[in-house]
Amino acid sequence: MESPLSRDARGLSKALVGWFHSSKRDLPWRRNRTPWRTWVSEVMLQQTTVDTVAPRFEAFVTQFPDPHSLAAASDDAILAAWAGLGYYRRIRSLRDGARSCVEAFGGEVPRTQAALMKLPGVGPYTSGAIASLAFGEPVAAIDGNVGRVASRLLGIRVDPSTAKGRKSIESELIPLIPKDAAGAFNEALIELGALVCKPSFADCGRCPIRDWCVATDGDPMHYPLKRARKASVAVRCVRAFVPDGCHVWTTRIPDGQRLAGFQELPGRWLAPGESADTALQGVLGSLGFSEVSVGDTVANCHHVITHHRIEVSVHRVEARPPQVSGGSLARIERSLLSSASVTTETRKVARYLLKDRR
DNA sequence: AAAACGTGGAA
DNA sequence: TTTCCAAGTTT
Numbered sequence: 198m199e200s201p202l203s204r205d206a207r208g209l210s211k212a213l214v215g216w217f218h219s220s221k222r223d224l225p226w227r228r229n230r231t232p233w234r235t236w237v238s239e240v241m242l243q244q245t246t247v248d249t250v251a252p253r254f255e256a257f258v259t260q261f262p263d264p265h266s267l268a269a270a271s272d273d274a275i276l277a278a279w280a281g282l283g284y285y286r287r288i289r290s291l292r293d294g295a296r297s298c299v300e301a302f303g304g305e306v307p308r309t310q311a312a313l314m315k316l317p318g319v320g321p322y323t324s325g326a327i328a329s330l331a332f333g334e335p336v337a338a339i340d341g342n343v344g345r346v347a348s349r350l351l352g353i354r355v356d357p358s359t360a361k362g363r364k365s366i367e368s369e370l371i372p373l374i375p376k377d378a379a380g381a382f383n384e385a386l387i388e389l390g391a392l393v394c395k396p397s398f399a400d401c402g403r404c405p406i407r408d409w410c411v412a413t414d415g416d417p418m419h420y421p422l423k424r425a426r427k428a429s430v431a432v433r434c435v436r437a438f439v440p441d442g443c444h445v446w447t448t449r450i451p452d453g454q455r456l457a458g459f460q461e462l463p464g465r466w467l468a469p470g471e472s473a474d475t476a477l478q479g480v481l482g483s484l485g486f487s488e489v490s491v492g493d494t495v496a497n498c499h500h501v502i503t504h505h506r507i508e509v510s511v512h513r514v515e516a517r518p519p520q521v522s523g524g525s526l527a528r529i530e531r532s533l534l535s536s537a538s539v540t541t542e543t544r545k546v547a548r549y550l551l552k553d554r555r
Numbered sequence: 556a557a558a559a560c561g562t563g564g565a566a
Numbered sequence: 567t568t569t570c571c572a573a574g575t576t577t
Contacts, residue, residue: 242573249563249572283561286576320575340573358574359556387573396571397566426570427558455560503560506568541562559577566570 209409210375210382216405217385220392222247225254232306233263235331239323240291245282247391253282264295264304273538276458280537281544285456290318310336321363326383335379337367342390343383348421349394352411356422429504435473436464437481437514438495438550441528446518447539448484448525455502459540460527462511473512484526485519496549500542511546 221227224247226238237258241250257278261267267275270292279288294316298304306327307313313324325338339347344357347366355362374382393400399417407413412420439446447460463480467473474491481489496511519526533539534547 239573244561244572244574246563246572281562283563284574286560287574290575318575322574326573338573341571342573361556384573391573424557429568501562503562504558557577560575562572564571566568 205409206373207375209373209406210378212405212408213385213389214375214378214381217381217388221384221388222392225251230331232308232327232331234258235327236294236306236319236323237261237291239326240287240318241282243287243323244284249282264298264306267292267295268299268304272458277537280459281541283541285458287318290316293317294319306331308332308334310334329374329383330380333380335371335374335376337370337374338383338387339363339366339370340387340390342387342394343370345396345421346386346390346394349399349412349417350406350410352420354420354422356424358423362422427504429501429506431506431508433467434464434507434509435467435476436462436509436511436546437477437491437516438462438511439481439486439514439516439518440531441518443531444528445531445534447527447529449527450540451525456540459543460529460538461540461543462534462546463526464511466507473510477512477514481514481516484524485521486516487519489514489516496546498542498545498549500545502542507542509542509546511550 226234238250238254241254241257260278261270275288275292276285279285297316298306307316308328309332310324310328313319313327314321319327322338322340325336326340328334328336329338339357341357344363344366347353347370348355348357351366351369353366353369355365357363357366389404389406393403399412401407401410401413401417404410446463448463449460450456450458452458463484465476465480467476477491478489492513492515494510495513498509500507500509529538534550535544
């Protein structure tokens with residue numbers, strides 16, 4: 198009961214891989230493809246665009262050229278190296294994964310999908326990508342691109358973002374992967390999704406595998422199935438700009454919270470209807486400040502984090518700092534408000550604070 | 556299995 | 567402006 202597609206898997210992979218070799222983009226991680234560079238790039242690319250990653254990749258692997266160097270790095274160092282890329286759990290996981298490679302394998306990257314899956318931050322996609330691209334193991338690597346391309350190619354109406362959807366795609370995709378070119382096949386599928394078979398336009402006229410595609414004679418945009426996203430929520434946030442000579446007071450976000458380890462101006466989200474003055478009095482009071490006087494707004498900015506749209510207003514505040522230091526309170530030079538030690542929101546605020554507006 | 560997790564750019 | 571998307575993983 199072989200389908201025409203599986204019988205001609207050879208032709209499909211030849212056409213796909215041939216197209217890839219002539220059409221692929223020149224990307225940093227494709228030059229000198231080592232297991233470590235592949236691991237780093239795949240983690241950096243998780244939910245992050247090529248345009249964002251490309252200018253950051255070489256600097257990162259220069260600073261951390263192998264698992265040993267990253268394994269030895271401090272929290273502050275890895276956060277600064279990842280600042281602005283988002284999803285900061287990724288870099289802690291990557292460092293922890295590098296540490297376990299150093300301890301268990303002498304600093305070598307595991308060579309199989311099964312072994313890679315045991316590393317923190319390495320899931321079904323990333324393990325498949327490293328195993329196939331770096332080591333040639335004939336396993337699937339189903340990211341957003343491949344989920345979409347395979348859905349259309351095979352005519353599968355499933356949601357690739359669910360475990361069930363991925364499994365059904367995987368079971369039909371694996372037989373198509375050539376044993377002697379698994380990496381090129383998988384990367385070609387990814388590249389095809391990125392360049393041709395796009396979410397809002399399939400562009401079948403330019404597709405190297407349209408002859409094998411179920412969706413071309415129907416409606417490619419009918420695939421894949423996708424679930425509704427969670428609605429975004431608007432929140433207001435107040436922060437205090439408390440200058441102290443050429444320094445400014447900040448707080449360091451504690452472990453376990455989102456953006457843990459970064460510094461930001463003291464403040465918090467407002468409850469509906471709550472006043473900025475009350476909130477800032479409370480925040481600074483609990484940090485140990487006294488004689489708190491909340492002044493004018495000195496900066497406004499808009500920031501989005503996951504599904505929250507945040508309107509930030511920063512007030513100038515005069516206050517007497519606590520005598521004993523401790524807890525999350527910190528003090529940094531004003532110029533560091535635009536450095537990698539603070540949150541991205543803080544760097545946005547700093548653009549207003551330190552210079553012009555709008 | 557749904558929700559959380561960052562950010563910037565395109566539609 | 568709002569929504570969607572980008573080489574996902576974890577809980």
